[in-house]
Amino acid sequence: MPASDVQTDQATDQPADQPAILVDHVSKIFGSRRAVDDLSLSIPHGAFLSIFGPNGAGKTTLLRMLATLSRPSEGRIVLGGIDIKEHPEQAREHVGLISHRSMLYDDLTAYENLMIAARLYGVENPDARVRKLLDAVELSHRSMDVVRTFSRGMTQRISIARALVADPDLVLLDEPYSGLDPHAVDVFDQIIATVREGRTFVMVSHDMDKGLAACSHVLVMARGRKAAFAKKEEIDFDAFSAFYKKTVGMGVA
Amino acid sequence: MARSVQVKTPSTFTEYKILLGKDLRREFRTKEMLTSMGIYSILVLVVYGAALSQSSQGVDVLQMSGGLLWALIVFTSLLGLNRSFEHEKENGCLDGLLLVPMDRSVIFLAKATSNLLFMLVVEVIAVPLYFFFFLTGAPVSDSWPLLVWPLIVGTIGMAGIGTLLSTITVNTRGKDVMLAVLFIPLIFPLLYACVSAATVVLVGGDWQTTYLTSLALAGGYDVIMLLLSWVLYGYVISA
Amino acid sequence: MAQTNKNRRGQMPSRGQTASRGQTALSTADKIAPVILVLGAILSVLGFVLAFTIAPPVNGARVDGIAIIGDQMVGNQMLFSQKIFYFHMPVAITSFLALGVAAFYEIRYLMTKDSDYDLKAHLATEVSLVFVVMVMFSGEMWERFEWGVWWTWDPRLTTYFILMLLVIGYFVLRAAVDDPEKRASYASVFGIITFIDVPICFMITRLVPSSVHPTIFRTDSGLSTEMMIPLMCAMFGMLFISYGLFRWRLRTERAQEELDRMKQTLDE
Numbered sequence: 001m002p003a004s005d006v007q008t009d010q011a012t013d014q015p016a017d018q019p020a021i022l023v024d025h026v027s028k029i030f031g032s033r034r035a036v037d038d039l040s041l042s043i044p045h046g047a048f049l050s051i052f053g054p055n056g057a058g059k060t061t062l063l064r065m066l067a068t069l070s071r072p073s074e075g076r077i078v079l080g081g082i083d084i085k086e087h088p089e090q091a092r093e094h095v096g097l098i099s100h101r102s103m104l105y106d107d108l109t110a111y112e113n114l115m116i117a118a119r120l121y122g123v124e125n126p127d128a129r130v131r132k133l134l135d136a137v138e139l140s141h142r143s144m145d146v147v148r149t150f151s152r153g154m155t156q157r158i159s160i161a162r163a164l165v166a167d168p169d170l171v172l173l174d175e176p177y178s179g180l181d182p183h184a185v186d187v188f189d190q191i192i193a194t195v196r197e198g199r200t201f202v203m204v205s206h207d208m209d210k211g212l213a214a215c216s217h218v219l220v221m222a223r224g225r226k227a228a229f230a231k232k233e234e235i236d237f238d239a240f241s242a243f244y245k246k247t248v249g250m251g252v253a
Numbered sequence: 254m255a256r257s258v259q260v261k262t263p264s265t266f267t268e269y270k271i272l273l274g275k276d277l278r279r280e281f282r283t284k285e286m287l288t289s290m291g292i293y294s295i296l297v298l299v300v301y302g303a304a305l306s307q308s309s310q311g312v313d314v315l316q317m318s319g320g321l322l323w324a325l326i327v328f329t330s331l332l333g334l335n336r337s338f339e340h341e342k343e344n345g346c347l348d349g350l351l352l353v354p355m356d357r358s359v360i361f362l363a364k365a366t367s368n369l370l371f372m373l374v375v376e377v378i379a380v381p382l383y384f385f386f387f388l389t390g391a392p393v394s395d396s397w398p399l400l401v402w403p404l405i406v407g408t409i410g411m412a413g414i415g416t417l418l419s420t421i422t423v424n425t426r427g428k429d430v431m432l433a434v435l436f437i438p439l440i441f442p443l444l445y446a447c448v449s450a451a452t453v454v455l456v457g458g459d460w461q462t463t464y465l466t467s468l469a470l471a472g473g474y475d476v477i478m479l480l481l482s483w484v485l486y487g488y489v490i491s492a
Numbered sequence: 493m494a495q496t497n498k499n500r501r502g503q504m505p506s507r508g509q510t511a512s513r514g515q516t517a518l519s520t521a522d523k524i525a526p527v528i529l530v531l532g533a534i535l536s537v538l539g540f541v542l543a544f545t546i547a548p549p550v551n552g553a554r555v556d557g558i559a560i561i562g563d564q565m566v567g568n569q570m571l572f573s574q575k576i577f578y579f580h581m582p583v584a585i586t587s588f589l590a591l592g593v594a595a596f597y598e599i600r601y602l603m604t605k606d607s608d609y610d611l612k613a614h615l616a617t618e619v620s621l622v623f624v625v626m627v628m629f630s631g632e633m634w635e636r637f638e639w640g641v642w643w644t645w646d647p648r649l650t651t652y653f654i655l656m657l658l659v660i661g662y663f664v665l666r667a668a669v670d671d672p673e674k675r676a677s678y679a680s681v682f683g684i685i686t687f688i689d690v691p692i693c694f695m696i697t698r699l700v701p702s703s704v705h706p707t708i709f710r711t712d713s714g715l716s717t718e719m720m721i722p723l724m725c726a727m728f729g730m731l732f733i734s735y736g737l738f739r740w741r742l743r744t745e746r747a748q749e750e751l752d753r754m755k756q757t758l759d760e
Binding site: 067068069071088089090092093095096097099101102103104105106107108112116117119120121122123124129146162166167 | 258259260261262263267268271272275278279282283340343344345346348349350351352353354355491
Binding site: 421463 | 657661668670671673677681688689692697
């Protein structure tokens with residue numbers, strides 16, 4: 001794909017035969033530490049991958065590499081046919097990240113925050129797009145209030161809207177449930193369900209039940225390596241929990 | 254599948270305007286940088302008042318005033334620069350900016366510009382106050398309006414290198430001290446040249462050569478350091 | 493991309509990511525490092541001895557008639573303290589050279605993100621710090637005995653003082669960042685700026701005309717052969733010592749890294 005090829009229509013550079021995410025022998029090394037160690041994966045379009053593993057297993061490192069926030073030391077990552085090392089900017093157009101940190105400016109209003117994002121991504125008719133998103137997360141009535149006055153759950157909803165502003169194909173969720181009360185978790189799930197269609201999701205979460213409920217694929221990581229990878233329908237849940245306890249136990253020891 | 258949202262990558266200048274606008278709007282709403290820097294500069298002047306109280310007014314202070322003025326500016330700027338990335342760090346906003354498909358040096362240019370503007374606004378208040386408190390009785394040379402050039406050149410250099418360094422120090426432990434430790438030795442040459450230029454226009458006499466040499470050297474420092482910061486910024490911010 | 497570049501020209505030990513960096517067999521550079529260190533020490537000592545024996549005493553601060561430096565009268569003196577010069581100049585050059593080597597590795601690090609370059613840059617800066625402190629010390633002695641003042645903001649002294657602060661700042665910065673990748677990038681960027689800032693500092697402090705006390709411009713007058721021999725001995729001695737120190741530190745650090753890696757493997 002030539003770098004000069006300005007993609008205005010995102011549909012054209014998404015060949016159907018390309019996996020949404022291709023992780024090819026990726027490692028993240030620093031000094032004597034291997035945060036991610038020779039990991040390979042292929043995820044089809046429209047899948048929902050849940051990544052589990054103990055602390056320090058390299059889940060967040062992998063997610064940050066997928067988000068182009070961190071560069072792999074070895075191997076390559078291809079998102080929907082775009083190599084993120086060669087065309088990081090093109091890849092970024094297709095990625096949205098929802099993290100436990102809101103990425104919003106506390107002193108600006110919800111509308112202003114979203115407008116900044118929309119204009120930076122170059123969304124055409126940003127005002128209409130932002131209003132539509134605010135409607136979708138049911139916060140139109142608070143759009144002119146500064147984010148500082150919002151509850152954690154409301155902030156998280158604006159954060160979703162921010163991630164979706166340029167209509168990404170790939171949505172990355174980094175511990176999205178942390179700090180949310182049960183009601184906010186339900187609202188979060190509902191909103192994700194409405195935007196689920198036609199997008200690929202990757203979620204890192206400590207919440208086993210939530211993660212398993214939503215996903216189509218499961219990846220278990222331990223010490224930076226792939227401990228298990230399977231489609232959800234292939235998983236025997238009892239065996240899986242026993243296995244997971246074992247890997248996590250091993251990881252923590 | 255066809256996407257419902259049309260995206261057209263904005264020009265670098267548009268991105269710059271958006272980022273700068275964001276900083277200015279935040280500041281306009283909270284006024285945290287300007288108030289803290291403004292109050293701090295007045296407090297430094299109060300300390301000067303005590304420090305100079307035993308010196309004979311007029312000529313003595315005039316000889317030192319270039320240096321004192323720059324000490325005021327350095328410490329005040331340090332305070333502002335320290336805070337300039339605080340709100341970007343708070344909610345991980347910096348990650349949000351890095352996710353946007355744009356050149357990272359735009360972030361540097363926008364931040365350096367907003368820091369420069371805040372520092373200049375504070376100088377517009379602090380420098381006249383300095384004159385009012387310490388130089389009203391002194392035989393200030395007629396060339397004093399030329400003070401504005403060293404102020405501008407010096408502030409540009411400090412804003413540029415300061416923006417790069419505060420991006421580094423916001424991620425370190427003990428960041429307030431850290432910025433000073435890195436910033437002050439690095440700007441020493443700039444400070445040296447600016448103090449010289451400021452002093453000669455205030456004292457007067459045969460000032461032209463000294464003034465122009467100092468100003469040219471300060472300008473050279475600015476050009477080299479700004480280019481260097483601009484080139485290296487991508488490595489710092491995406492680390 | 494697991495290229496294992498074994499011993500590039502015998503200087504660069506294998507720096508492939510997957511290959512073990514702590515060598516089981518010593519590389520050529522590591523083998524000759526102790527020899528060079530000893531040779532450097534001998535040369536330096538020889539240089540000093542020669543400086544006191546064959547180098548003739550020369551005029552001290554070459555000022556015309558009598559000058560005032562820092563409120564002290566300084567005449568045309570024949571000073572024993574001149575001998576400090578044979579130590580001072582080689583050390584000063586070596587310290588700046590070490591900083592240049594560090595800057596080179598810092599640039600390489602930013603280009604490749606290979607932590608081995610960061611280690612080398614770190615160690616080169618460490619060596620540089622040792623020499624910078626020696627420069628400050630010998631410079632201070634020089635100043636006291638030759639110029640008769642404890643401190644003056646002379647361009648060279650000022651520059652070295654700032655340089656010392658910057659190098660110390662480099663280590664303070666390293667100590668204040670936990671994430672190894674961030675630490676390496678920040679330190680590299682700061683190191684490169686330092687390397688550029690120091691000559692600018694010298695230029696500006698020298699060229700800005702100062703109204704308060706005129707800078708004494710001293711051009712080091714031509715050196716006779718008797719002076720060149722001890723100077724060159726000390727010069728090469730210091731260079732060898734710095735290289736030996738660098739390799740020695742590199743070897744211990746790599747052994748440490750290897751140990752960490754083995755510990756980690758054992759844990760699993």
